[in-house]
Amino acid sequence: MTHPKLTDIHRRRFLALSASAAAIPSLPSTGWAVGSETYGSMIGDVELTVLSDGSLTLPSGALAPAAPREEFEALLTRTMGSLPETVEAGTNHALLRIGDDLILIDNGSGNKYQPTAGRLLDNLSLNEVDPAAVTKVVFTHAHPDHIWGTLLDDGSLALPNATYYVGETEFEFWSDPATETQMPDEFRAFAVGARRDLLAVQDRVQLVKEGDSIASGISVLDTPGHTPGHISVVVERGEGLIIAGDSIASEFVSVQRPDWAFGFDAIPDVAIATRMALLDRMATDGHRILGYHFAYPGIGQIERASDGYRYSSV
Numbered sequence: 001m002t003h004p005k006l007t008d009i010h011r012r013r014f015l016a017l018s019a020s021a022a023a024i025p026s027l028p029s030t031g032w033a034v035g036s037e038t039y040g041s042m043i044g045d046v047e048l049t050v051l052s053d054g055s056l057t058l059p060s061g062a063l064a065p066a067a068p069r070e071e072f073e074a075l076l077t078r079t080m081g082s083l084p085e086t087v088e089a090g091t092n093h094a095l096l097r098i099g100d101d102l103i104l105i106d107n108g109s110g111n112k113y114q115p116t117a118g119r120l121l122d123n124l125s126l127n128e129v130d131p132a133a134v135t136k137v138v139f140t141h142a143h144p145d146h147i148w149g150t151l152l153d154d155g156s157l158a159l160p161n162a163t164y165y166v167g168e169t170e171f172e173f174w175s176d177p178a179t180e181t182q183m184p185d186e187f188r189a190f191a192v193g194a195r196r197d198l199l200a201v202q203d204r205v206q207l208v209k210e211g212d213s214i215a216s217g218i219s220v221l222d223t224p225g226h227t228p229g230h231i232s233v234v235v236e237r238g239e240g241l242i243i244a245g246d247s248i249a250s251e252f253v254s255v256q257r258p259d260w261a262f263g264f265d266a267i268p269d270v271a272i273a274t275r276m277a278l279l280d281r282m283a284t285d286g287h288r289i290l291g292y293h294f295a296y297p298g299i300g301q302i303e304r305a306s307d308g309y310r311y312s313s314v
Protein backbone atom coordinates (compact mmCIF):
# COMPACT_ATOMS: atom_id res chain seq x y z
CA MET A 1 0.00 0.00 0.00
CA THR A 2 1.28 3.45 -0.86
CA HIS A 3 1.09 6.14 1.79
CA PRO A 4 -0.99 9.10 0.48
CA LYS A 5 1.71 11.63 1.34
CA LEU A 6 4.29 9.61 -0.53
CA THR A 7 2.14 9.40 -3.63
CA ASP A 8 2.31 13.17 -3.96
CA ILE A 9 5.99 13.28 -3.27
CA HIS A 10 6.83 10.58 -5.74
CA ARG A 11 4.68 12.01 -8.46
CA ARG A 12 6.87 15.09 -8.50
CA ARG A 13 10.26 13.58 -7.98
CA PHE A 14 12.36 11.76 -10.44
CA LEU A 15 15.46 9.76 -10.63
CA ALA A 16 18.57 10.18 -12.71
CA LEU A 17 19.50 6.85 -14.20
CA SER A 18 21.64 7.38 -17.25
CA ALA A 19 24.35 9.52 -18.78
CA SER A 20 22.29 10.64 -21.76
CA ALA A 21 22.55 14.27 -22.86
CA ALA A 22 18.79 14.82 -22.71
CA ALA A 23 17.66 16.92 -19.78
CA ILE A 24 14.48 18.39 -18.40
CA PRO A 25 14.96 22.16 -18.53
CA SER A 26 13.24 22.99 -15.24
CA LEU A 27 15.67 20.90 -13.21
CA PRO A 28 19.19 21.98 -12.33
CA SER A 29 21.56 20.93 -15.10
CA THR A 30 23.37 17.83 -13.99
CA GLY A 31 24.67 16.64 -17.34
CA TRP A 32 22.59 13.50 -17.37
CA ALA A 33 19.01 12.59 -17.95
CA VAL A 34 16.14 12.23 -15.60
CA GLY A 35 14.86 8.70 -15.92
CA SER A 36 11.97 7.03 -14.18
CA GLU A 37 9.97 8.22 -11.20
CA THR A 38 11.37 7.47 -7.79
CA TYR A 39 9.88 4.34 -6.27
CA GLY A 40 8.41 4.68 -2.81
CA SER A 41 6.11 2.63 -0.60
CA MET A 42 5.28 1.96 3.01
CA ILE A 43 6.27 -1.31 4.68
CA GLY A 44 4.15 -1.09 7.78
CA ASP A 45 5.39 2.07 9.49
CA VAL A 46 8.68 2.11 7.54
CA GLU A 47 8.82 4.51 4.60
CA LEU A 48 10.88 3.02 1.79
CA THR A 49 12.36 5.00 -1.08
CA VAL A 50 14.61 3.34 -3.67
CA LEU A 51 17.36 5.55 -5.08
CA SER A 52 19.66 4.54 -7.91
CA ASP A 53 23.39 5.16 -8.07
CA GLY A 54 23.27 4.80 -11.88
CA SER A 55 24.18 1.69 -13.80
CA LEU A 56 27.11 -0.68 -14.15
CA THR A 57 28.17 -2.61 -17.22
CA LEU A 58 29.23 -6.21 -16.76
CA PRO A 59 30.30 -8.82 -19.28
CA SER A 60 27.30 -11.16 -19.35
CA GLY A 61 29.62 -14.12 -18.75
CA ALA A 62 30.39 -12.71 -15.28
CA LEU A 63 26.87 -13.66 -14.20
CA ALA A 64 27.92 -17.32 -14.03
CA PRO A 65 31.46 -17.87 -15.35
CA ALA A 66 31.69 -21.52 -14.30
CA ALA A 67 28.27 -22.58 -15.62
CA PRO A 68 28.00 -24.95 -18.58
CA ARG A 69 28.07 -22.56 -21.58
CA GLU A 70 25.16 -24.04 -23.49
CA GLU A 71 22.83 -24.03 -20.50
CA PHE A 72 23.92 -20.52 -19.52
CA GLU A 73 23.38 -19.16 -23.02
CA ALA A 74 19.99 -20.85 -23.27
CA LEU A 75 18.89 -19.28 -19.96
CA LEU A 76 19.98 -15.80 -21.04
CA THR A 77 18.32 -16.12 -24.43
CA ARG A 78 15.11 -17.38 -22.84
CA THR A 79 14.91 -14.70 -20.14
CA MET A 80 16.44 -11.69 -21.89
CA GLY A 81 15.36 -12.44 -25.44
CA SER A 82 18.92 -12.39 -26.76
CA LEU A 83 22.47 -13.30 -25.87
CA PRO A 84 24.09 -9.97 -25.00
CA GLU A 85 27.84 -9.54 -24.59
CA THR A 86 27.30 -7.16 -21.72
CA VAL A 87 24.50 -6.52 -19.28
CA GLU A 88 23.51 -3.30 -17.53
CA ALA A 89 23.22 -3.85 -13.80
CA GLY A 90 21.06 -1.61 -11.66
CA THR A 91 22.23 -0.13 -8.34
CA ASN A 92 19.23 0.07 -6.01
CA HIS A 93 19.70 1.78 -2.67
CA ALA A 94 17.02 1.46 -0.04
CA LEU A 95 16.41 4.60 1.99
CA LEU A 96 14.34 3.75 5.07
CA ARG A 97 12.67 6.31 7.27
CA ILE A 98 11.40 5.14 10.64
CA GLY A 99 10.88 7.38 13.66
CA ASP A 100 13.82 9.78 13.84
CA ASP A 101 16.04 7.55 11.72
CA LEU A 102 16.91 7.91 8.06
CA ILE A 103 18.79 4.78 7.04
CA LEU A 104 20.63 4.30 3.74
CA ILE A 105 21.75 0.87 2.61
CA ASP A 106 25.20 1.21 0.98
CA ASN A 107 26.51 4.49 -0.39
CA GLY A 108 27.40 3.70 -4.00
CA SER A 109 30.52 4.13 -6.12
CA GLY A 110 31.16 7.88 -5.87
CA ASN A 111 33.25 9.03 -8.81
CA LYS A 112 35.84 6.31 -8.34
CA TYR A 113 34.42 3.34 -10.28
CA GLN A 114 32.43 3.12 -13.53
CA PRO A 115 31.49 6.48 -15.13
CA THR A 116 27.78 5.57 -15.39
CA ALA A 117 27.57 5.15 -11.59
CA GLY A 118 28.02 7.64 -8.77
CA ARG A 119 24.58 9.29 -9.07
CA LEU A 120 23.40 8.60 -5.52
CA LEU A 121 24.07 12.04 -4.03
CA ASP A 122 22.36 13.69 -7.00
CA ASN A 123 19.38 11.41 -6.54
CA LEU A 124 19.23 12.22 -2.82
CA SER A 125 19.22 15.88 -3.78
CA LEU A 126 16.52 15.44 -6.48
CA ASN A 127 14.41 13.83 -3.79
CA GLU A 128 15.15 16.67 -1.37
CA VAL A 129 17.08 14.54 1.08
CA ASP A 130 19.98 16.33 2.77
CA PRO A 131 22.97 13.94 3.08
CA ALA A 132 23.54 15.40 6.54
CA ALA A 133 20.11 14.08 7.57
CA VAL A 134 21.09 10.42 7.03
CA THR A 135 21.50 8.98 10.55
CA LYS A 136 22.63 5.45 9.68
CA VAL A 137 24.38 3.76 6.77
CA VAL A 138 24.47 -0.03 6.49
CA PHE A 139 27.18 -1.53 4.30
CA THR A 140 26.05 -4.88 2.93
CA HIS A 141 29.68 -5.42 1.93
CA ALA A 142 32.76 -3.44 0.99
CA HIS A 143 32.90 -3.82 -2.81
CA PRO A 144 33.47 -0.62 -4.86
CA ASP A 145 29.88 -0.13 -6.04
CA HIS A 146 28.62 -0.30 -2.44
CA ILE A 147 31.20 1.68 -0.48
CA TRP A 148 33.43 3.84 -2.69
CA GLY A 149 30.96 6.71 -2.39
CA THR A 150 32.03 7.16 1.25
CA LEU A 151 34.46 10.04 0.67
CA LEU A 152 34.06 13.22 -1.33
CA ASP A 153 36.99 14.60 -3.35
CA ASP A 154 38.04 16.84 -0.46
CA GLY A 155 38.34 13.82 1.84
CA SER A 156 35.23 14.61 3.87
CA LEU A 157 32.40 12.12 4.39
CA ALA A 158 29.54 12.25 1.86
CA LEU A 159 27.14 11.36 4.70
CA PRO A 160 28.75 13.30 7.53
CA ASN A 161 26.45 12.54 10.46
CA ALA A 162 25.80 8.83 10.01
CA THR A 163 26.73 5.85 12.13
CA TYR A 164 28.07 3.14 9.80
CA TYR A 165 26.87 -0.43 10.39
CA VAL A 166 29.29 -3.05 9.07
CA GLY A 167 29.39 -6.83 9.51
CA GLU A 168 32.12 -7.77 11.99
CA THR A 169 33.66 -10.28 9.62
CA GLU A 170 33.54 -7.85 6.69
CA PHE A 171 35.29 -5.12 8.67
CA GLU A 172 37.98 -7.48 9.94
CA PHE A 173 38.64 -8.90 6.48
CA TRP A 174 38.99 -5.64 4.54
CA SER A 175 40.64 -3.51 7.22
CA ASP A 176 43.45 -6.06 7.53
CA PRO A 177 46.43 -4.79 5.49
CA ALA A 178 47.26 -8.42 4.59
CA THR A 179 44.05 -8.72 2.54
CA GLU A 180 45.50 -6.49 -0.19
CA THR A 181 48.61 -8.60 -0.61
CA GLN A 182 46.55 -11.81 -0.82
CA MET A 183 44.21 -10.56 -3.54
CA PRO A 184 44.65 -11.52 -7.17
CA ASP A 185 45.98 -8.54 -9.18
CA GLU A 186 42.62 -7.73 -10.77
CA PHE A 187 40.96 -7.35 -7.35
CA ARG A 188 43.76 -5.49 -5.55
CA ALA A 189 42.08 -2.13 -6.12
CA PHE A 190 38.95 -3.53 -4.39
CA ALA A 191 40.99 -4.20 -1.24
CA VAL A 192 42.75 -0.83 -1.31
CA GLY A 193 39.44 1.03 -1.70
CA ALA A 194 37.59 -1.03 0.91
CA ARG A 195 40.32 -0.43 3.51
CA ARG A 196 40.49 3.28 2.66
CA ASP A 197 36.74 3.77 3.16
CA LEU A 198 36.30 1.53 6.21
CA LEU A 199 39.20 3.23 8.00
CA ALA A 200 37.76 6.64 7.05
CA VAL A 201 34.62 5.86 9.08
CA GLN A 202 36.15 3.63 11.77
CA ASP A 203 35.35 5.97 14.65
CA ARG A 204 31.70 5.93 13.50
CA VAL A 205 31.45 2.19 12.85
CA GLN A 206 29.04 -0.06 14.68
CA LEU A 207 30.09 -3.67 14.08
CA VAL A 208 27.11 -6.01 13.67
CA LYS A 209 26.30 -9.69 13.37
CA GLU A 210 23.25 -11.86 12.67
CA GLY A 211 20.14 -10.66 14.53
CA ASP A 212 21.51 -7.27 15.59
CA SER A 213 19.04 -4.42 15.38
CA ILE A 214 19.57 -1.39 13.13
CA ALA A 215 16.30 0.22 14.22
CA SER A 216 12.92 -1.01 15.43
CA GLY A 217 11.86 -3.88 13.12
CA ILE A 218 15.05 -3.65 11.04
CA SER A 219 17.79 -6.18 11.66
CA VAL A 220 20.89 -7.86 10.27
CA LEU A 221 20.94 -11.21 8.47
CA ASP A 222 24.29 -12.88 7.81
CA THR A 223 24.51 -13.74 4.10
CA PRO A 224 28.19 -14.63 3.58
CA GLY A 225 29.89 -15.87 0.44
CA HIS A 226 29.72 -13.00 -2.03
CA THR A 227 32.24 -11.51 0.37
CA PRO A 228 33.36 -13.09 3.67
CA GLY A 229 31.13 -10.89 5.82
CA HIS A 230 28.30 -9.92 3.47
CA ILE A 231 25.11 -9.00 5.35
CA SER A 232 21.52 -8.40 4.32
CA VAL A 233 18.91 -6.26 6.05
CA VAL A 234 15.51 -7.61 7.08
CA VAL A 235 12.53 -5.30 7.52
CA GLU A 236 9.99 -7.15 9.70
CA ARG A 237 7.09 -4.84 9.08
CA GLY A 238 4.08 -5.04 6.78
CA GLU A 239 4.59 -7.79 4.22
CA GLY A 240 8.33 -7.87 5.02
CA LEU A 241 11.37 -7.08 2.91
CA ILE A 242 14.86 -8.52 2.62
CA ILE A 243 17.43 -6.09 1.27
CA ALA A 244 19.73 -8.73 -0.15
CA GLY A 245 22.72 -6.73 -1.43
CA ASP A 246 24.69 -8.91 -3.84
CA SER A 247 23.83 -12.26 -2.25
CA ILE A 248 21.39 -12.64 -5.17
CA ALA A 249 23.06 -10.66 -7.95
CA SER A 250 20.85 -11.19 -11.00
CA GLU A 251 17.06 -11.46 -11.07
CA PHE A 252 17.42 -13.89 -13.97
CA VAL A 253 20.50 -16.04 -13.53
CA SER A 254 20.97 -16.06 -9.72
CA VAL A 255 17.27 -16.71 -9.09
CA GLN A 256 16.78 -19.47 -11.66
CA ARG A 257 20.15 -21.08 -11.04
CA PRO A 258 21.24 -20.16 -7.50
CA ASP A 259 23.70 -23.04 -7.73
CA TRP A 260 25.74 -21.15 -10.33
CA ALA A 261 28.36 -18.90 -8.72
CA PHE A 262 28.31 -15.21 -9.67
CA GLY A 263 31.66 -14.03 -11.05
CA PHE A 264 32.27 -11.73 -8.09
CA ASP A 265 31.40 -14.31 -5.40
CA ALA A 266 34.54 -14.54 -3.28
CA ILE A 267 33.72 -17.91 -1.68
CA PRO A 268 31.51 -19.62 -4.28
CA ASP A 269 30.36 -22.63 -2.21
CA VAL A 270 29.29 -20.43 0.68
CA ALA A 271 27.64 -17.90 -1.66
CA ILE A 272 25.62 -20.69 -3.31
CA ALA A 273 24.46 -22.11 0.03
CA THR A 274 23.49 -18.62 1.23
CA ARG A 275 21.61 -17.88 -2.00
CA MET A 276 19.64 -21.13 -1.90
CA ALA A 277 18.68 -20.66 1.75
CA LEU A 278 17.62 -17.07 1.17
CA LEU A 279 15.50 -17.89 -1.89
CA ASP A 280 13.87 -20.79 -0.03
CA ARG A 281 13.09 -18.50 2.90
CA MET A 282 11.50 -15.79 0.74
CA ALA A 283 9.48 -18.29 -1.31
CA THR A 284 8.18 -19.66 2.01
CA ASP A 285 7.58 -16.57 4.16
CA GLY A 286 6.59 -14.22 1.31
CA HIS A 287 9.00 -11.44 2.26
CA ARG A 288 9.78 -9.40 -0.82
CA ILE A 289 13.33 -8.97 -2.05
CA LEU A 290 15.22 -5.82 -2.90
CA GLY A 291 18.07 -6.89 -5.20
CA TYR A 292 20.83 -4.30 -5.51
CA HIS A 293 21.70 -5.13 -9.12
CA PHE A 294 18.19 -5.97 -10.35
CA ALA A 295 16.44 -3.61 -12.79
CA TYR A 296 15.16 -0.54 -10.91
CA PRO A 297 13.59 -0.53 -8.34
CA GLY A 298 14.68 -4.14 -7.86
CA ILE A 299 11.77 -5.10 -5.62
CA GLY A 300 9.63 -8.15 -6.14
CA GLN A 301 8.41 -11.52 -5.06
CA ILE A 302 10.24 -14.84 -5.16
CA GLU A 303 8.32 -17.98 -6.08
CA ARG A 304 9.33 -21.59 -6.50
CA ALA A 305 9.45 -22.89 -10.07
CA SER A 306 9.86 -26.38 -11.51
CA ASP A 307 13.56 -25.52 -11.76
CA GLY A 308 14.94 -23.02 -9.25
CA TYR A 309 12.89 -19.93 -8.48
CA ARG A 310 11.30 -17.03 -10.34
CA TYR A 311 11.32 -13.30 -9.57
CA SER A 312 8.36 -11.09 -10.36
CA SER A 313 8.88 -7.36 -10.08
CA VAL A 314 6.41 -5.19 -8.12
Ligand SMILES: [Zn+2]
Nearest residue numbers: 143145146246
Ligand atom coordinates in the same frame (compact mmCIF):
# COMPACT_ATOMS: atom_id res chain seq x y z
ZN1 LIG B 1 27.53 -4.96 -6.22
